[in-house]
Structure formats: C-alpha cells, structure tokens
Amino acid sequence: MKQFCTFYLGDLMLGVDVLEVQEVILYQDMTQVPLAHDSIKGLINLRGQIVTAIDLRERLNLPPSTSEEEQKNIVIQSGEEAVSLLVDEIGDVIEPSEDDFEDPPETIPEAAKEMIEGVYKLDKRLLLVLNSERTINITSDTSSNWLQTAAS
Amino acid sequence: MSNSFSNDDLQTELIKDFIIESVEGLDLYDQKILDFENEADLGTMNVIFRVIHTIKGTAGCLALPKIESVSHAGENLLSMIREGEITPNKSMITTLLSLSDALRESIQILEQTGREGDQDFSDLLAQLDAHQKGEALPTPEPEPEEQAYGLFEDEEETPAEQADEAWGLFGDEEEETTPQAETESKEPATAQLPANTGTSLAESSIRIGVTQLDKVMNIVGELVLARNQIVLNTTNFDEAALLKASQRLNIITTELQENVMKTRMQPIGNVWAKFPRVVRDVSNELGKEVRLIMDGQDTELDRTVIEAIKDPLTHIVRNSIDHGIESPEQRLASHKPAEGLLSLRAYHEGGQIIIEIMDDGAGINVERVKDKAVSRGLITSAHAANLTEKEAINLVFQPGFSTAEKVSNVSGRGVGMDVVRTNIEKSGGTVDLSSEAGQGTTVKIKIPLTLAIIPALTVTTSGDRYAIPQVSLLELVRLEGEAAHSGIEELYGSPIYRLRGKLLPIIFLNEQLRTEALADEADDEDKVVNIVVLQADGRQFGLVVDEINDTEEIVVKPLSKQLKGIPCFAGATIMGDGKVALILDVMGIAQHSRVVSENADRTISSQEETETVQREDTETLLLFSIGSDNRIAIPLNQAARLEEFEVDTVEHSGRHQVVQYRGEILPLIEIADYVPTSQPQADKTSREKLQVIVYSTHTGTYGLIVDQIQDIVEQAISARRESRCETLAGSIVLQGHVTDLLDAEAIIERYESGAIPQTV
Incomplete structure (x- = not known):
C-alpha cells in the first residue's frame, strides 16, 4: 500500500509518493534564475543545499494562484539533488486503497497528462498522483533563445 | 555484528580491506625499494619484506592463489637479500619494482571484478627465480624461506621494530577477525605477531569516506551562516547571558570550521611519493642520471586540488627528464656533473600554493621552439621573429606543439603541455615557464588552496x-x-x-x-x-x-x-x-x-x-601639456605625487617661487621656462590653480609646474629620437603622437645652478 503526501493547487488535490518527499517547508526567499525555463521560480538555500524551486502551477499549465498566501515547498529528493515543488497548500499523508486507482482520464490536457500517473477516487474528491520524476524533468537549454536575442 | 554478516558479505568486506591496505602497502614498498637501492639498510628491507609478506599472508587467507604465489616468490627473493645471501643489483631492483606493478594490476582487477584475473606472471616468476639462483646458492629453495621467517619473528619483537610497524597491522586484524583465516594461514610468523603491535596506530586513526567529509563540511558551512545571524541579532539584546553564549558559539564555530577544513587537506607529498619511482623509470629508460630533490612535502592542499594537479605534475616531471636534462655524456661535455638535478619545491605564498619544478638541464632552445611553432603552422615566421624569448618559450603551451624530435615512450605523444596548462587553469591556477640556456628550466605552478572556496x-x-x-x-x-x-x-x-x-x-x-x-x-x-x-x-x-x-x-x-x-x-x-x-x-x-x-x-x-x-621595455608615463599643444611625458615612477596649489599660496624666496608643502618649503619650477614651446604659454597671471608634479631627487624635492595633467599611459618606447634640447631626454611616439620626454634632472640642475630661464 502506497502512502501519498497530498497538497493542493486551488481546488485540485494532488499527491506524490511519500518516500520521495524529503521534507515540507514554508515559503522561502528565492533567487531568480534568468534565462531558465519558465516554470523554474528560483533557488532556495535549504540548510546549505541549493534547491531549485519549480512552480507546479506553471508546470501543469494552471493559472497563477489568486490567493494572498505564500506558496509552500515540497522538497523532493532526486538522486543527489533536491528539487522543491511550489504548491498552494499542504494536505495530509493518506493511504488510499489500490482498488480506487484509475488511469488518468483522456480529457486531461496533453501538457499535464505526462506528469499525471493516475487518479485515486477518494470519498469526497479525486487525488491526482504526480509522477515526480517527469515533473522535475525540465531542461533549460537556452541556445535557441540566444539566437533570438541576437536577432532582435 | 559479525553474526548479521553472511560468509559472502564477510569475504567481500575483507577483500575490500585487503585492497585498500595493499595499495597503500605497495606505495610504501616502491618508496622503500628505492631507498634501499640508495642505501642498503636492514630496517628498510624489513619494511619491504613485511609489505609483501602481509600481502602474501592475506591473499592466502582470502583464497587468492595468484597473488599469493607471486608475492611468495617475491618474498623468497627478498628474504635472501635480507639475509645477505645475495647482493641486490640494478636489474634485481627493477624486477622487484615490476613485482609491485604486477600485484597492483592484480589488485585492480580484483577491485573491479571481485575475483583474481587470469594474467600471466610466469615471466616475472621466472625472473624472480633466476635472481635467486643467480647467486648459485647451495641451499635448496625452501630453506632460506624458513630462515627468513625465523629472523622476521625475532625482529618483530624488538621495540624499535614495533615503532615502524605501520603496515603489518592489517595482517594482525585479519588473523583476529577471520576464523577461517586461522586455519588457512600458512604463516606462523604472522599468527604469532605480538597482539599489541601497532595497536596505537589503529586507535589513533580511522578511515573516513570523502563524501562523509564533504557532508560535514557542508553542514559546518551552514552552521557558520546560522552563527552569523545569531551573532548579528544578539548584539541588539542586553541579556548578558545570551551575549556570552553567542560569543562562545561564535568562537566554537570558527574553530570547528577551521578544523573541518583541515580534514580535507592533504600534504602534497602524497602526490610526490610516486615521483622517485617515475624519475627512476624514466631516467633509466632514457639512459640519464637524475637525482630528485623534494622540498616542502608537508605543504597542504585540498584533496580536490591534489587530484587535479596530479597528472599535470607527472607530465612536467617526465618532460623535465626527457627534454630538460641531458645525457651524462652531454652534461660532462658542458662541464656539469653527470648526474642531473631535478628539484620539486612547494610552498605557500599569498593564499596560494606555489609548486616549482626545476631542472639543471640544457634549458629550452628558443630558436628550436620558434622553428617548430612555424613548421606546425602555429605562428608565422614573421611573427616568430618578433617574439620575445619569454613569449617564444611559452609557445610550448600551444595545442599541437611538441619539440621532441623523435617520439619517445616518455613524451611527445601529443598530450603535451597544452593539456597541462588547461588542467591547471581549470583548477583556477596558472603555469609559467622560464628557462635559461644551459642552466635549466623552471616550471612554476600557482594554484589556489582549495577549489571549493x-x-x-x-x-x-x-x-x-x-x-x-x-x-x-x-x-x-x-x-x-x-x-x-x-x-x-x-x-x-x-x-x-x-x-x-x-x-x-x-x-x-x-x-x-x-x-x-x-x-x-x-x-x-x-x-x-x-x-x-x-x-x-x-x-x-x-x-x-x-x-x-x-x-x-x-x-x-x-x-x-x-x-x-x-x-x-x-x-x-x-x-x-x-x-x-x-x-x-x-x-x-x-x-x-x-x-x-x-x-x-x-x-x-x-x-x-x-x-x-608589455613584455618589451614598457614604461608607465605621466603625460602632461605645456602651452596649448605641447605633449610632454615623464616616467610615472619619477613623480612622487600630483598636487594642486592655489596661486595665493605661492610665496617668493629670492627670485624663486616656493610653497609650503607638508611642513617644508617646496621650490616650484616652471617647466615652460625650460622647454621650447611651439606656442606661447597660457597667460601665467590668469591661472588660479597650479598643477604641480612633486618630483624627488637626491638633491631634494621640487614642484614642477605644468599646465595640464593629461593621462597616464603604459606603453613601450618604440620610436625614439634624440632631442635637440638639453632639457628633453628625447622624443617618442605615444598614442600616435610625437611626445617629448622630459629630462627633469637636467632642469633641476639648471635651476639649481641659477641658469636664467630662457623666457625670462
């Protein structure tokens, strides 16, 4: 039985495998990284480790948050590195029944689909399971952008 | 704890330890063999013997028959040398060195594959055997072996021996921790080693993985930051106890940081340890005689830096022997001792480490370097003619450059000095080459203490x-x-x-x-x-x-x-x-x-x-003007200071203008009065401020009044013409304009002698 660390983007409830989560922390000051991929929000100093923060809303093609509240960090361990996912609100750790699992519906937008592993049908709502590996698989190859700058 | 280990786990653990210990032991072995070659000392031979003996013993315990048999053969030869039954000669030393190579190779294979390789050591075994029989010993083979052990034991018990029992340690532990080792061990000598031998060493040092150290380093770095914040915040509090605690925290953190930094430092001697061997091998191969002197082995560097400079250093050392030091005949012909000198020096300077590799060889033939660079198309011949000696020498750092006339086994294989430079520069260092024909070459490497910071x-x-x-x-x-x-x-x-x-x-x-x-x-x-x-x-x-x-x-x-x-x-x-x-x-x-x-x-x-x-004779010149378009310059180093005086402050002493300057009387000299100007000078009376160059000579300090200070220019004096005027040292082209060089000494001389200024 898998346990999931859940969190919210607006009304959307998502979760990642709890074993992948290193820690959950409040909003941290960030240093922006020019030229990086749009969904990279900046760099955080996590006790001496430099962590790249990814705006999950941007990554999943959701509109920016309208809430006044600062976003929270879910720090995911990925090999030697750590990456933080910026989310609106942190939820509980839950252990849904395998029977309630289903592949993602076809109607989910293409851009987000590759990052959604599936859906758990909980009592009152749906839990989208995030594939963290694919979510953080972003490259900031800006060589094409350089050409654009040069041309402009 | 050993209960939780399966037998396989235990074996893997033991093999891992064996690898680490053996590699260290073999480094020591090489070093001591070379020492022994220079001075046949029994103590040295004992260390050598023990290394091979321990490898043999442990290999036996761990069922590594190949390593065991090779080291066994080596041990036999060594024991005979130790007994004084045979006198070691050069070829025997070479064989003994190839023994360590063979063992290293086997151990490497063991490390990679977890089992012994299938290399063929019959040549080496035959050589080792031949050396033993070479002296035509009447005694059958096993006999000296046993004698050897007898002796070994005896010596082992003397306290002096225990002191440098640095390596047999593992052998001891092995016997104690592996039950099956006891039964398989064929070496009573090892088993009977006094239990307390070398234990102090085991207690005083432990092995730590580098990643673990890096982690500690990171955490300490973070602690330093947290400390900074605490200290910053507590200074605003009045609470004495808190202040005191934060001060203590401050001191302790600094101390901790320094000590953790130290754990990453390694003496450069660790890299140099293999150079005696390199020097010996290379000089033998090339038929040269080279003595190696090392100075400053204790100089400590961050281990990442040590890693980065290891290969470049080796390359430079090989190069020095190959290209630098001449053959004994050549050296004698040029009145040098037949034995060449290669010296390595390391020391701290200004937060950096300087490593110098000096040889007393022929030096770099500048013309040959130029010819080579031209023939390789690195530069044009016209360009080559214009190069200074230093520039020409530094051509060897160009990619694709090799002066080796024939490609030897040692150098000239295309991996050249350019790689050396690239590697050193990658570590944030610089490398500089200087050479004097007939006197030798010096390579000077500057590298930061650490790459991480x-x-x-x-x-x-x-x-x-x-x-x-x-x-x-x-x-x-x-x-x-x-x-x-x-x-x-x-x-x-x-x-x-x-x-x-x-x-x-x-x-x-x-x-x-x-x-x-x-x-x-x-x-x-x-x-x-x-x-x-x-x-x-x-x-x-x-x-x-x-x-x-x-x-x-x-x-x-x-x-x-x-x-x-x-x-x-x-x-x-x-x-x-x-x-x-x-x-x-x-x-x-x-x-x-x-x-x-x-x-x-x-x-x-x-x-x-x-x-x-810049490399030619560059001078930094102070450029000023007199009148509207006279450009005049003096070397900047002659100007002590530039000052501006209000006209009101100028007083007169006799017919000279003076000002009070730093508690002294500074005579002022109108430069315009002493040099010919093409146009009349701006009206002196209309000036409000005087631009003055303070000029010091042995006769005193003077203020030279000029109209306008213009610039400071660094340039080589390319075109120069003697001047038509006594107070000018000559004319040069500066920034594309003809500029006069002032001869301030001559002006002061005239001023002091009371010569009437031209225009007055």
Whole structure:
C-alpha cells in the first residue's frame, strides 16, 4: 500500500509518493534564475543545499494562484539533488486503497497528462498522483533563445 | 555484528580491506625499494619484506592463489637479500619494482571484478627465480624461506621494530577477525605477531569516506551562516547571558570550521611519493642520471586540488627528464656533473600554493621552439621573429606543439603541455615557464588552496546579486558624469569602450540575462556606469553591471540538472546573509555574446600586441601639456605625487617661487621656462590653480609646474629620437603622437645652478 503526501493547487488535490518527499517547508526567499525555463521560480538555500524551486502551477499549465498566501515547498529528493515543488497548500499523508486507482482520464490536457500517473477516487474528491520524476524533468537549454536575442 | 554478516558479505568486506591496505602497502614498498637501492639498510628491507609478506599472508587467507604465489616468490627473493645471501643489483631492483606493478594490476582487477584475473606472471616468476639462483646458492629453495621467517619473528619483537610497524597491522586484524583465516594461514610468523603491535596506530586513526567529509563540511558551512545571524541579532539584546553564549558559539564555530577544513587537506607529498619511482623509470629508460630533490612535502592542499594537479605534475616531471636534462655524456661535455638535478619545491605564498619544478638541464632552445611553432603552422615566421624569448618559450603551451624530435615512450605523444596548462587553469591556477640556456628550466605552478572556496567579486544587476570568479577579473572601470554618457560608443550597433586607447567590446549583463533594467532613478547628473573588465579565452571584454559590491570568498555549489543548460552560469553559492547568488560563467557569457565572437580575431591580435608591448621595455608615463599643444611625458615612477596649489599660496624666496608643502618649503619650477614651446604659454597671471608634479631627487624635492595633467599611459618606447634640447631626454611616439620626454634632472640642475630661464 502506497502512502501519498497530498497538497493542493486551488481546488485540485494532488499527491506524490511519500518516500520521495524529503521534507515540507514554508515559503522561502528565492533567487531568480534568468534565462531558465519558465516554470523554474528560483533557488532556495535549504540548510546549505541549493534547491531549485519549480512552480507546479506553471508546470501543469494552471493559472497563477489568486490567493494572498505564500506558496509552500515540497522538497523532493532526486538522486543527489533536491528539487522543491511550489504548491498552494499542504494536505495530509493518506493511504488510499489500490482498488480506487484509475488511469488518468483522456480529457486531461496533453501538457499535464505526462506528469499525471493516475487518479485515486477518494470519498469526497479525486487525488491526482504526480509522477515526480517527469515533473522535475525540465531542461533549460537556452541556445535557441540566444539566437533570438541576437536577432532582435 | 559479525553474526548479521553472511560468509559472502564477510569475504567481500575483507577483500575490500585487503585492497585498500595493499595499495597503500605497495606505495610504501616502491618508496622503500628505492631507498634501499640508495642505501642498503636492514630496517628498510624489513619494511619491504613485511609489505609483501602481509600481502602474501592475506591473499592466502582470502583464497587468492595468484597473488599469493607471486608475492611468495617475491618474498623468497627478498628474504635472501635480507639475509645477505645475495647482493641486490640494478636489474634485481627493477624486477622487484615490476613485482609491485604486477600485484597492483592484480589488485585492480580484483577491485573491479571481485575475483583474481587470469594474467600471466610466469615471466616475472621466472625472473624472480633466476635472481635467486643467480647467486648459485647451495641451499635448496625452501630453506632460506624458513630462515627468513625465523629472523622476521625475532625482529618483530624488538621495540624499535614495533615503532615502524605501520603496515603489518592489517595482517594482525585479519588473523583476529577471520576464523577461517586461522586455519588457512600458512604463516606462523604472522599468527604469532605480538597482539599489541601497532595497536596505537589503529586507535589513533580511522578511515573516513570523502563524501562523509564533504557532508560535514557542508553542514559546518551552514552552521557558520546560522552563527552569523545569531551573532548579528544578539548584539541588539542586553541579556548578558545570551551575549556570552553567542560569543562562545561564535568562537566554537570558527574553530570547528577551521578544523573541518583541515580534514580535507592533504600534504602534497602524497602526490610526490610516486615521483622517485617515475624519475627512476624514466631516467633509466632514457639512459640519464637524475637525482630528485623534494622540498616542502608537508605543504597542504585540498584533496580536490591534489587530484587535479596530479597528472599535470607527472607530465612536467617526465618532460623535465626527457627534454630538460641531458645525457651524462652531454652534461660532462658542458662541464656539469653527470648526474642531473631535478628539484620539486612547494610552498605557500599569498593564499596560494606555489609548486616549482626545476631542472639543471640544457634549458629550452628558443630558436628550436620558434622553428617548430612555424613548421606546425602555429605562428608565422614573421611573427616568430618578433617574439620575445619569454613569449617564444611559452609557445610550448600551444595545442599541437611538441619539440621532441623523435617520439619517445616518455613524451611527445601529443598530450603535451597544452593539456597541462588547461588542467591547471581549470583548477583556477596558472603555469609559467622560464628557462635559461644551459642552466635549466623552471616550471612554476600557482594554484589556489582549495577549489571549493574561491575569491569572487559580487555585483548587482536588476536587483540580483551575481558572483564573478576573481580569476577572470582584470580591472574595474567606473564612468561618472560626462563619461557615463559618452564613454560607451557604438560601432555598427555594438557598444565599445576605449580603455587606455584600446577598444574594449562591451556587454550589458542585464541584456545578456534578459532581466529588466532598473528604471534610471538617478538623475542624469549622477549616472554612473560600472564596467567589469574580464578576460576569457585570451580575450578581453567589459561587462556593464548596475553595482559593484565587494569581493568575498564563496563556496561553489553545482547547479541542478534543470539549470545545467544555461551557458551564463557556472554554479551557485550561498552569500553571507543566507541567500543564494548565481556564479557567472565568464567564458560562457563571452562565447554567447555576439560582441566577442564577431570581433574575436581583431581582439586576439590586439591582445597579442598588448602582450608583446608589455613584455618589451614598457614604461608607465605621466603625460602632461605645456602651452596649448605641447605633449610632454615623464616616467610615472619619477613623480612622487600630483598636487594642486592655489596661486595665493605661492610665496617668493629670492627670485624663486616656493610653497609650503607638508611642513617644508617646496621650490616650484616652471617647466615652460625650460622647454621650447611651439606656442606661447597660457597667460601665467590668469591661472588660479597650479598643477604641480612633486618630483624627488637626491638633491631634494621640487614642484614642477605644468599646465595640464593629461593621462597616464603604459606603453613601450618604440620610436625614439634624440632631442635637440638639453632639457628633453628625447622624443617618442605615444598614442600616435610625437611626445617629448622630459629630462627633469637636467632642469633641476639648471635651476639649481641659477641658469636664467630662457623666457625670462
């Protein structure tokens, strides 16, 4: 039985495998990284480790948050590195029944689909399971952008 | 704990220990063999013997028959040497060294595959055997072996022996920790080693993985930051106890940081330890005689740096023997001792480590280097003729350069000095070559103490801080007032700045990073342009930033893979306030900004020109004017100070003008009175302030009145003409204009002798 660390983007409830989560922390000051991929929000100093923060809303093609509240960090361990996912609100750790699992519906937008592993049908709502590996698989190859700058 | 281990686990663990111990032991073995060759000392031989003996014993326990049999054969030979039954000769030493090579190879295979390889050691075994029989010993083979052990035991018990029992240690533990070892062990000597032998060593040191140390280092770095914040905040409190505690925390943290840093440091001797062997092998191969002197083995370096310079150093050492030191015959012919001298020296200087590799060989033949460079198409022959000796020598760092007339086994294989330079520069170091014909060559390497922490300049652009590694930094230029508006010109849309007469391509950091330029809140009057002059790949360019902050030591951390593709950043660091700052990749910015790449050729040539000029006899000149268009210069080092005096402060002493200056009377000399001017000087009475160059000579200090101080120029004196006037030392071309050089001494002489100024 898998346990999931859940969190919210607006009304959307998502979760990642709890074993992948290193820690959950409040909003941290960030240093922006020019030229990086749009969904990279900046760099955080996590006790001496430099962590790249990814705006999950941007990554999943959701509109920016309208809430006044600062976003929270879910720090995911990925090999030697750590990456933080910026989310609106942190939820509980839950252990849904395998029977309630289903592949993602076809109607989910293409851009987000590759990052959604599936859906758990909980009592009152749906839990989208995030594939963290694919979510953080972003490259900031800006060589094409350089050409654009040069041309402009 | 051993219960939880299965037998296989235990075996794997033991083999791992065996590998580590054996590799160390073999390094010691090599070193001692060479020592023994120089001076046949029984103590040295005992150490050698013990290394092989322990390897043999442990290999036996771990069922590694191949390693066991080879080391066994070696042990037999060694025991005979030790007994004095045979006298070691050169070829025997060589065989003994190849024994360590063979064992190293086997151990490497064991490390990679977990089992013994199937190499063939029959040659080596035959050689070892031949050396034993070579002396035609009447005793059958096993006999000396047993004798040897008898002796070994005896010696083992003497306290002096225990002292340098540095290596047999593992053998002991092995016997104690492996039950099956006991039964399989064929070496009573090992089993009977006194239990307390060397235990003090085991207790005083332990092995720690490097990653573990790195982690500790990171955490300490973070502790330092937390400490900084605490100390900053507690100073605002009145609570005495809290203040005291924070002070203690402060001291302890600093101490902890220093000590953790120390754990990463290793003496450079660790790298040098293998050089005696390298020198011996290479000089044997080439038929040369070389003595190696090492000085400063204890100089400590961060282990990452040690790793980075290992190969370049080896290459330089081999090169020195191959190309530098001559054959004994040649040396004798040129009245040098037959034995060449190679000396390695390491020492601290200004926060850096300097490593010098000196030989007393033939030196570098400059003409040959030039010919080679021309024939390889690295430079044109016209260019070659213009090179100074130093420049020519440094051609050997060019890629594709090798002066070796024939490719020997030792060098000339295409991996040349360019790789050496690249590797050293990668570690933030520099390498410099100097040579004197017939006297020898010196290679001087400068490297930072550590790679992890580098000095950097922090700048701000668009409100964000960036760090620029100091290695790439040449100078800082600040344009204020008028210059801020007109200083940067455009050439076909590319911004250019004239830096001391040379065109410097300009890059705006905020444009490169495509960050918003901050609104120009400063009114035009206060506008300031900050240019950071950088060098990358031998090219210079100016980087315009909003603000230049400070230089500080930063800890370099790599960027995550999501950000690796961005060419502008080399990494990130955590600043004193705990925020993250990006480290600029100067090379990356240079390559990706149009300015440098388009103008590359021209920039390179102008760069070369600058270098040529600087290495010739360059002088820094102070340029000033007399009258409207007279350009006159004096060497800057002759001018003690530049001063401005109000005309009112000028007094008269006799018919001389003087001012009170720093409690003394400073005589003022009107330069215009002593040098011919093409146009009448500006009306003296209309001046409000006097521009004065304070000039000191042995007769005293004088103030030279000039009309206008213009510039400070660094340039080689290329064209020079004798002057028609006694008070001028000559005429030169400076910045494209004919400029007179002032002979201040002559003027002062005339002034003192009371010669009437021309125009009065």
